[in-house]
Amino acid sequence: MDSCLVAVLWSLVPLYVTVCVIFAVFADADMTLLWASVAGQRPERKLKGLVVWVTGASSGIGEELSYQLAQCGARLILSSRRENELQRVKHRCLQSSNLQDEDILVLPLDLLERQSHAAKTEAVIKYFGQIDVLINNGGRSQRSLFLETNLEVYHALMELNFLGTRGSGSIMTVSSVVGLAGAPLATGYSASKHALQGFFNSLRTELTDYPNILISTVCPGPVQSKIVDNAFTEVLDKPVPTVGSQEYKMSTRRCVHLMLVGIVNGIQEMWIAQQPFLLFYYAWQYTPTLAWFLTNKLGKKRVQNFKAGLDADSAYFRKAS
Numbered sequence: 001m002d003s004c005l006v007a008v009l010w011s012l013v014p015l016y017v018t019v020c021v022i023f024a025v026f027a028d029a030d031m032t033l034l035w036a037s038v039a040g041q042r043p044e045r046k047l048k049g050l051v052v053w054v055t056g057a058s059s060g061i062g063e064e065l066s067y068q069l070a071q072c073g074a075r076l077i078l079s080s081r082r083e084n085e086l087q088r089v090k091h092r093c094l095q096s097s098n099l100q101d102e103d104i105l106v107l108p109l110d111l112l113e114r115q116s117h118a119a120k121t122e123a124v125i126k127y128f129g130q131i132d133v134l135i136n137n138g139g140r141s142q143r144s145l146f147l148e149t150n151l152e153v154y155h156a157l158m159e160l161n162f163l164g165t166r167g168s169g170s171i172m173t174v175s176s177v178v179g180l181a182g183a184p185l186a187t188g189y190s191a192s193k194h195a196l197q198g199f200f201n202s203l204r205t206e207l208t209d210y211p212n213i214l215i216s217t218v219c220p221g222p223v224q225s226k227i228v229d230n231a232f233t234e235v236l237d238k239p240v241p242t243v244g245s246q247e248y249k250m251s252t253r254r255c256v257h258l259m260l261v262g263i264v265n266g267i268q269e270m271w272i273a274q275q276p277f278l279l280f281y282y283a284w285q286y287t288p289t290l291a292w293f294l295t296n297k298l299g300k301k302r303v304q305n306f307k308a309g310l311d312a313d314s315a316y317f318r319k320a321s
């Protein structure tokens, strides 16, 4: 190789190392999504007037999605099981945006009652005449050890997170980091998210003749929400005994902003997480042996903490006492 070219390449090494260090410390999403958030289409320009259906709109990520979509001028269908909570979210959407009452349809829906979904969809089409974006966000997590968990819990997780989430149209589906990797205490949850990834990754390719249909999958790491309060345990309807502070997790606002950037820029898979979780995604993708080493080390602590009665999430990096 020409010695001049070698010298130029060597001179670029510090720049490359600096970029990598900055990414490793500050990045909270994959590079495509971060680039789109800096140089891509703006959600407030692209979402105005679109009809967007959000499931799981009564709390956490879905609630924040509703507020940011309303501020972008999207017309909304808000769905989850509790109508009073949806009315509360609608009220706040109207207060914080220029939308009118008729721009937001509150449509209570149980994702487990699949026989009702066709009628609900017809109701939306009758009301708005179209659905531009469906955001499959509703779901529940899990905090229990496989050996202690009833089969009904696994059935419920697949019914809700996977089967309750199928649909048609332009679809954004909220998966998880555990849709790409595994995590102890979440065997059924992780399986349901892997099923989602497999289903939508296959469907996306089947629909390549329809380039206007975007099938997009979001894989968030830990995000502030009610997810731990609402998680399944080893027995159906038994609440999680210890829910620690969620404050160390990524803010819901930031996660949702990146999700909207992703959808308006046509990004098919989005990784959204603070460090060190984001680096973990890359480790799983490019260095599985290292990823397994880390998973086994951290996962062991997570199980020990859980068995000691600590909140498995906030105690993740602490030793059981």
Ligand SMILES: NC(=O)c1ccc[n+]([C@@H]2O[C@H](COP(=O)([O-])OP(=O)(O)OC[C@H]3O[C@@H](n4cnc5c(N)ncnc54)[C@H](O)[C@@H]3O)[C@@H](O)[C@H]2O)c1
Residues within 6 Å of the ligand: 055, 056, 057, 058, 059, 060, 061, 062, 079, 080, 081, 082, 109, 110, 111, 112, 136, 137, 138, 139, 140, 141, 160, 174, 175, 176, 177, 219, 220, 221, 222, 223, 224, 225, 226, 227, 228, 230
């Ligand atoms: N918060 C996180 O750390 C995190 C990380 C990765 C993925 N996710 C995913 O994000 C999505 C939203 O979760 P969240 O963190 O906002 O939790 P959350 O518990 O605050 O919100 C979940 C929403 O889903 C709804 N829901 C649950 N069961 C339902 C049912 N049977 N029918 C209709 N609606 C139902 C709830 O009412 C609520 O509105 C979920 O799919 C979750 O798996 C969350």
